[in-house]
Amino acid sequence: MSLASLGVNGKDSTGVILLNYDGNWQMKNMPPGLSYYQDKSRQLTLKELLTRPEAYHFKQTKGNAPTFWARGNPFWFKFRLKNSTGIDQSFIIDLPTPLYDEARFYTTENGVILSDHFLSWQTPQLARVIKHRNFFFPVVLKANQEVVCYLKLQTEVGSIWAPVNIWERNIFDYYYYSTDYHTWGFVIGILLFVVFMSFLLLFAFKDMLYFFYALYVLMALAFVATSQGYFIRYYVDGSFGVQGNRLRYVASLLLLIAGLFFIRKYLRWDLLKNKYINYLHIGLITILTGMIMFLYADSLLVHGEWFKRYIKVVNKVLGLVFWIPTTYVMLSSFYCIRIGHYRKEAIYFLIANLPVAFIIFYSALSNYEIVRGSRLVEIDYFAYAYIIEIVFLMVLLAYRLKAMQDTAEQLFLEKTIAQQQRTEAILQAEERERVRIARDLHDGIGQMLAAARMALGNFMAKKKEENEHIQSSLDLLEESIKEIREISHNMMPGALTKLGLSTALKQFVNKINSLGELQIELQIIGLKERLNEKIETTLYRVVQEALSNIFRHAEATKVNIELVIHEKELVLIIEDNGKGFDNQRVGKEGIGIKNVTTRVEYLNGSVNFDSAIGRGTSVIVEIPLI
Numbered sequence: 001m002s003l004a005s006l007g008v009n010g011k012d013s014t015g016v017i018l019l020n021y022d023g024n025w026q027m028k029n030m031p032p033g034l035s036y037y038q039d040k041s042r043q044l045t046l047k048e049l050l051t052r053p054e055a056y057h058f059k060q061t062k063g064n065a066p067t068f069w070a071r072g073n074p075f076w077f078k079f080r081l082k083n084s085t086g087i088d089q090s091f092i093i094d095l096p097t098p099l100y101d102e103a104r105f106y107t108t109e110n111g112v113i114l115s116d117h118f119l120s121w122q123t124p125q126l127a128r129v130i131k132h133r134n135f136f137f138p139v140v141l142k143a144n145q146e147v148v149c150y151l152k153l154q155t156e157v158g159s160i161w162a163p164v165n166i167w168e169r170n171i172f173d174y175y176y177y178s179t180d181y182h183t184w185g186f187v188i189g190i191l192l193f194v195v196f197m198s199f200l201l202l203f204a205f206k207d208m209l210y211f212f213y214a215l216y217v218l219m220a221l222a223f224v225a226t227s228q229g230y231f232i233r234y235y236v237d238g239s240f241g242v243q244g245n246r247l248r249y250v251a252s253l254l255l256l257i258a259g260l261f262f263i264r265k266y267l268r269w270d271l272l273k274n275k276y277i278n279y280l281h282i283g284l285i286t287i288l289t290g291m292i293m294f295l296y297a298d299s300l301l302v303h304g305e306w307f308k309r310y311i312k313v314v315n316k317v318l319g320l321v322f323w324i325p326t327t328y329v330m331l332s333s334f335y336c337i338r339i340g341h342y343r344k345e346a347i348y349f350l351i352a353n354l355p356v357a358f359i360i361f362y363s364a365l366s367n368y369e370i371v372r373g374s375r376l377v378e379i380d381y382f383a384y385a386y387i388i389e390i391v392f393l394m395v396l397l398a399y400r401l402k403a404m405q406d407t408a409e410q411l412f413l414e415k416t417i418a419q420q421q422r423t424e425a426i427l428q429a430e431e432r433e434r435v436r437i438a439r440d441l442h443d444g445i446g447q448m449l450a451a452a453r454m455a456l457g458n459f460m461a462k463k464k465e466e467n468e469h470i471q472s473s474l475d476l477l478e479e480s481i482k483e484i485r486e487i488s489h490n491m492m493p494g495a496l497t498k499l500g501l502s503t504a505l506k507q508f509v510n511k512i513n514s515l516g517e518l519q520i521e522l523q524i525i526g527l528k529e530r531l532n533e534k535i536e537t538t539l540y541r542v543v544q545e546a547l548s549n550i551f552r553h554a555e556a557t558k559v560n561i562e563l564v565i566h567e568k569e570l571v572l573i574i575e576d577n578g579k580g581f582d583n584q585r586v587g588k589e590g591i592g593i594k595n596v597t598t599r600v601e602y603l604n605g606s607v608n609f610d611s612a613i614g615r616g617t618s619v620i621v622e623i624p625l626i
Helices: 046-051 169-205 208-227 244-266 275-301 305-309 311-321 324-339 343-367 379-463 468-491 494-498 501-515 533-554 583-588 591-602
Strands: 017-019 035-038 067-069 075-083 089-095 102-109 112-119 135-141 146-154 159-161 165-168 519-525 558-565 569-576 606-611 617-624
Touching: 046 102, 046 146, 067 343, 075 135, 089 146, 089 169, 102 135, 112 135, 135 146, 165 169, 169 208, 169 379, 208 244, 208 379, 244 275, 244 311, 244 324, 244 343, 275 305, 275 311, 275 324, 305 311, 311 324, 324 343, 343 379, 501 519, 501 533, 501 558, 533 558, 533 569, 533 591, 533 617, 591 606, 591 617
Parallel strands: 017 075, 519 558
Antiparallel strands: 035 075, 067 159, 075 146, 089 135, 089 165, 102 112, 102 146, 558 569, 569 617, 606 617
């Protein structure tokens, strides 16, 4: 929102602004009848204007905020005011810019100077009549008094921009300060929030794009703050190395450099095969950096002498520097769209940058009086344009982040599925190999050993004689046959495939208990029907592997096995009273634990090993059933 407001109710036929206070001052634009004169001699005084008015031809201004590329020349503005009421009135002439080298306001009546007010960016705020960073000039008009007002503006570099506003004093005091603070507090708060979020994303994702974005927003904040004169108390003593408008130029140049770095990273211009874009990019950054170095060297080494000596060149360079980088960025983005390089990002950036680019180009055109001066070029609109761009880009970066996360999740899902498929293939191959080996042992070697035992037994029966050595051989064959059957059964228990997990586990536990070396207690709760074949096989192998580890390493005497079937998951708990192990090394203990983990994870389950030296071990397996 622009704070330009007037208590202006009309104008007479001679161009005099009639200040008719009727208790309802309306929000309007600059005073009608405002005219200007460019003093190319830089020597003109108000006394000369009043003495020989016919020698100086004032021209009518165009637009609601006249703008001129001054080239260091002073500009004089003139308008007439008349208090048409019957009482004295107090007004404020408002010039909403803080960085002129000279702003002098006069009121005259019948060729006599009634008041003379001088302000500059070097004027301390506490020394001003209106203690504010902008330029304000008080005017008191008596009843029916008419005056001619003159305003002289000068800046060493850049443009003259004169959106003159008139306020009734009471309305100004009531409205201006609160609106000004709220407006710029909101702007600065938004920019600081975006910087904070950018640094959070930088630390979270280690992506330098967010650093360049945060830098760009910080430089936009510096540009807004210096253009609005928030650092004006530091301008005078040169705390930032340069003073006045020069500090604003430094902030502007830093903003352009940060923007070039950001857009290069955002659209990945480093991947473009077009070498001219890269040469232009490096060239622009070099020129902008060189200008900053010139400003600081001039201020710190020669106290501004270079700046004054080459003022014409500086004016020309600054006249181009603010729209050439913008043109380059816009054309390069169009080029990316045309060749399909990060096309979506380029389109979104162009949309986001459109308000800023429009104001920059409009400002450049109005400086050269190609278009009428407008309030569009005032810092308020610049700030809002940057907020629109920055917030839009923040949304785009958030969208980019979400797209990256979606891609990462998709890749992770595909990788997980591929890993599961590989695991399934390995486990299936292992089970098939177990079945084959068990069948070969049972039907091959086992049958041959049984035949050999039978043949040897028949031989002894025919001879009808006792032979200790032959009997020993028969006993050895019998033990071998039993061992082979036992191995075959363990590799692929018939009870598991025919009768299910519950029966197979009970038979397995009973067989171990019968040996007398380990006492196992088995509890199965909630298992009323057969489970999926993969789940049954996995649980059986997990119990086998766990008990094998207990036999070999735990030195335990008791083991509790509990299998609980819930509606959505099953839980297998195996606890022993052995010597335990270091739980921190659970992932390094051997292939047995890794096999258990692999089998459980294949079923999207989880396994937890809880152990400590001297207190036994607990293995908790959870497998979802849905």
